[in-house]
Amino acid sequence: MSLPFYFSLCFIFSLSFILPPPSLAANDTVPCPLNITVLRVVGGGARPSFDSGTQCHYILQALHLLQADYLRRSNLFVPPLNASESCWTSFQSFINEFDPSIDIRSSCGLKTEWISQGCMNITTKQQFEATVPTAAIQAVQGNCNQSLDNNSPCALCTTKISTLLSYLIGRTVGNVSDCRAYTSIYAASLSDQYGATDPGTAKCLFGLDFSSPGSSGKRRTIIIVVSVFCFVALLVLAGVWTYIRFKKRNEFGGGKGVGKSELGLGLGSGLDSMNQSTTLIRFTFDEIKKATRNFSRDNMIGSGGYGNVYKGMLLDGSPVAFKRFKNCSVAGDASFTHEVEVIASVRHVNLVTLRGYCTATTNLEGHQRIIVTDLMENGSLYDHLFGSSKKNLSWSIRQKIALGTARGLAYLHYGAQPSIIHRDIKASNILLDHKFEAKVADFGLAKFNPEGMTHMSTRVAGTMGYVAPEYALYGQLTERSDVFSYGVVLLELLSGKKALQTNDDGQPSALTDFAWSLVRNGSALDVVEDGIPEPGPPEVLEKYVLIAVLCSHPQLYARPTMDQVVKMLETDESVPSLMDRPIPFIAGRIDIEKSALSNSGQLCSPTGYQAYTLQNQRKSICKEDEEEEEGSSVADTVTTE
Structure with a gap:
């Protein structure tokens, strides 16, 4: 063997120890730190239901769930850049178990390195908490470190999460994990018990429902049977209650005077059950009359097809608005119940807050339906753009209103469970508080929209x-x-x-x-x-x-x-x-x-x-929406130009 040949062999042999394998040399790849098993644990072998139009959205949400688990374990939001290829490979293998035809990166337009990049170049939990005020972080920790399986805790948590976005206003790199995703990832990482492996967390924060169709069908059947039984039982009890009450009224002369009556049967049961699961207050009619100075015209701040709006003051000094419905027919009960249900189901800084409600029947005023909400000191956007109190708003205020309205609508569409379509977004339904924070209002036409x-x-x-x-x-x-x-x-x-x-x-x-x-x-x-x-x-x-x-x-x-x-x-x-x-x-x-x-x-x-004025009044007809009912009812709509 010649000497040059011997040295060549030694050189090649030494390189085999110095250089990494070809695959690592090309990609500098290290094992992926994301734990794919989390998806198998929370899903129980099932996958969330979605169609071809939404598959990329749910795939990214599943990835965010893995990032939440990774954040809890390592205090890091994203895996290192040299693990990006291995992470995509592991995640792709999991997706292939359900649908081998989906190529995540090509189908969803994702670059390999984006899995290691995100909101404002924030990579650690400490950086995230340093960017957001301590009070906002504590609010999220206090409301999200619990089981989110039910609507009420979920709504509280997502409301607090939404406030974080106003502080995360920097640039997002790529489109895998934006600043909105970071807020959910952070919230899901807070709890060991109710974290990324909890189905309630997956459903509330990431919209991932792994319920299998079979179990859902059985559960739906059981719910229907139980509901029918309860409905029949309620009808029987309602009949007995009505008979006893009618008999007592006849015995005592019909209860003359202005006094209040109980809720209507169907409406009462729905609102009473809602009242037990929320912080809604059921006001008496006398309390509202006192707060509005007997519905004084001086206290009237607006009107519409539904009735009038009055300002007033509660006993604790809180300024509120009272939306008094016109009650021309029984259809008013359904409209009132619907709006209370919609507003009570959502909580967000850019949505009007429901304080409570009142239902009563008096001999003088008749049947009453009233919603109580926070008073918006600056009226509506319509007032400032086109109303009698028109003001030339500065650009900073207009920008704030535009962003606040967008956030409120985004929460209705993607934060509320089920999602809600407002159907009547207009300048007069964008209310403004004392800081000109936009509040989306008037949910009388809103529709629940389950599963998109x-x-x-x-x-x-x-x-x-x-x-x-x-x-x-x-x-x-x-x-x-x-x-x-x-x-x-x-x-x-x-x-x-x-x-x-x-x-x-x-x-x-x-x-x-x-x-x-x-x-x-x-x-x-x-x-x-x-x-x-x-x-x-x-x-x-x-x-x-x-x-x-x-x-x-x-x-x-x-x-x-x-x-x-x-x-x-x-x-x-x-x-x-x-x-x-x-x-x-x-x-x-x-x-x-x-x-x-x-x-x-x-x-x-x-x-x-x-805004209500006495000049240039005109009347138009505004029929109440009754898509699910036969016939329609007509109410006067009083508006002013």
């Missing part, structure tokens, strides 16, 4: 100028119907113009068409109202205009989700390119919308609820 279902309805409800085209045309109702309405409100907020206007020929024109024509011609900034105090940077103003036009696009799937809207508003994320619009369709949209709304029995003025 799409409603098809022959009865369209809403307000002209704000109703999404697919809803007005075909009765197709989804969360993106609210996105369209939000886009219209955002355009009103930016431009100071109403959703529907009258052109020089006396014909109605839509603000969405006006804004689109300017954006199409490269003049997006011309949409913004002149003379805004303390205007923002031109690039920010233009971005908001583009978001508004994107949200109000006539085609359903061209619009973003409210989660995506919040992300665009909060971060430096760019606005997607705008799809072209079908001009002939847009030209006739107002006529289509008017026809759909009038035929459906829900024609309302765009002004809706607003």
